[in-house]
Amino acid sequence: MADLQDESEAGPCVGAPESPAPVVADALERAAALLAEHPVADGCNTLVWTLRQTPYHDTDTDIPRLRSGAVGAQFWSLLTPTTGDRVVADTLELIDIAHDLVHAYPDELLLALTAGDLADARNRGRIASFLGPVSGSTLTDSLGTLHAFHKLGVRSLAPAGATWAQDDLTPFGHEVVREANRLAMGLDLTGCPPEAAVQIAGASRAPVLISHTGAAALTRHPLNVPDEVLLAVRATGGVCMVSFSAEQTGDSLHAVADHLDHIRGVAGPQSVGLGACFGSDPPHGHPTGLTDPSGYPRLFAELLDRGWPEPDLALLAWDNVARVLRDVEFTSRAAHHRKP
Template sequence: MADLQDDLHPDGDLGELGMTGPCSAEAVVPGEPSAPVPDPCDSALHRAHALLAAHPVADGCNALPQALRTLSWYDLELGEGGVDTDVPRLREGRVGALFWSLHVPDGLDGDRAVGAALEQLDLAKAVAAGHEEGLRLARTAGETADARHCGRVAVLLGPAPAAAAGDSLGILRQLHALGLRVLTLAGVSWAGPDGLTRFGEEVVREMNRLGVIADLSGASVRTVRRVLTVSKAPVMCSRSAAHALRPHPANLPDDLLAELGAAGGLCLVPLSAEQTGPSVRDVADHLDHVRGVAGPQSVGLSGTYDSGAAHPQQLSDVSGYPRLIAELLERGWAESDVALLTWGNVQRVLRGADFAAKAAQQRRTPSTARITDLDG
């Protein structure tokens, strides 16, 4: 299996890569129409591959396990045309880590939601175990880096919806023991339009103690602000772009982006036509905006592949990331900022969650609070 460091210079010309605009034309020496000179966009794409070889993409939301449920047979090692994600395309796209979204159907709550989450965890683990030459389960920043160094793509479990915890801190602890790394705080009574309840605050404190990261995509403004106050660990928005550029409900207004950045959180911009727009340039516009408002340390990437979402042109599957990075380099992004975007910021959040958990475990024992005790 080819290592992530291989094939820095992709075969094929720019036309095959589907690039449009001025960069798609072959540059010619004045007075010598038949003598081509290096195309600056080709240089940007080569720079993108080289940069991603050292700082691969950590993709904040990928729904592959759920998509595989519709296939009677698949082989992710050889390549699988029925989904957006497989090992060859992950390597082509220079992806080093994936957060696998755990799907719970809308409307499920209580035991049914818990059961659906457990089935998703079981499926995700089986998929990773069945493709161990390309994928490796990880829980921590260290394990994520180790997987990359071994030429594997690290798989982290989550986000899962808050309903998966069944309003129980004991169930939350068991989900964490099974590998859950991220929980989305939306769609439950204790994290709703009015913000966190007393039980909701206890959930966040227990998540900090365990090392489960709070995902605030889709959460209410009051919930976002209260979590930023209560949480001792960095938080993330697993699939949120800039509301100022595209007023999608899951996108964040500038004031929340600024608060997220000030708190050391991370906004993972989705490669979704609905949330960011139909082109690579649209996605880059959102990345520019989030970086400008929240800071370069608070912006990342979220493919949302295999979630059923439509994707921008040239970003139809996980192999397209180098094209997006080339666009950012053409816009003048410093390589240090790109390295934060693709890999460094996710690693920082993972390390922050690990450090917060170790500190909290010295101060707190597992919480025995129940929702009926705190919220009545």
């Protein structure tokens, strides 16, 4: 497995920092101070899939760069391009790799199952590590697989691609949404058709999230969402997390900030977050200045220069994700209370 502690002997890194446009020193200092109090909760890292393909792959994610970028929580994506009979087996293998990754660095990473674990990791100086999402296509006509994933520590499900979450949410799809709510598993609408995304958001009693997206109003891309989906997520109290994939959000830090501005304007400051998709190289790379997690302070400095108030930046970095996790668990407790 790749060594997350030190890549100094691994040769040039795929995600080596580039030379971004200069940022006003005062804004960068303010950004660093803010992130020291409100670290980044990143909604998407694909390192687990990369490690499955090439265990010693040179990646843009390691502990020093996560620390440099003030990352305090990370969602390790368990999505696989596999379809058909192999999807469950491949997902289980990714879960196994994710557990090995967390256990290999006990002084740096902490497996997180609840919102309380998120706070505990922060207080102990660890990076909270959530497992998920898994693909909704792993579920066919039974909820047993969902229960098994939950027992293995998975805390997020992505319905995109599932037969029960196409343009219309099927009766089984409604069962999945209810059971995910009961289990306190987040529903990640990334990649869902807009009609299905709106239906799932409407059916869920808990906040929903979109772990890596952009504004379709700015960039047309299959993973970017139109404003009606942003409003549906906002109505649940959920969060839309902006990707650092150049094909989704542009090839510069400035372009990513444009997407954050748009989503904040439509969905509100309580519904915007960050899901960078570090861990592997997207087809068109990462935006200049955001090629690895160490670029987060520079992005926050750019947003300060654009006039974002510090309370909104605290929401963007940490507070929105922490609140959504708490609310998902509150919905679960209420469901258990109602169930005979």
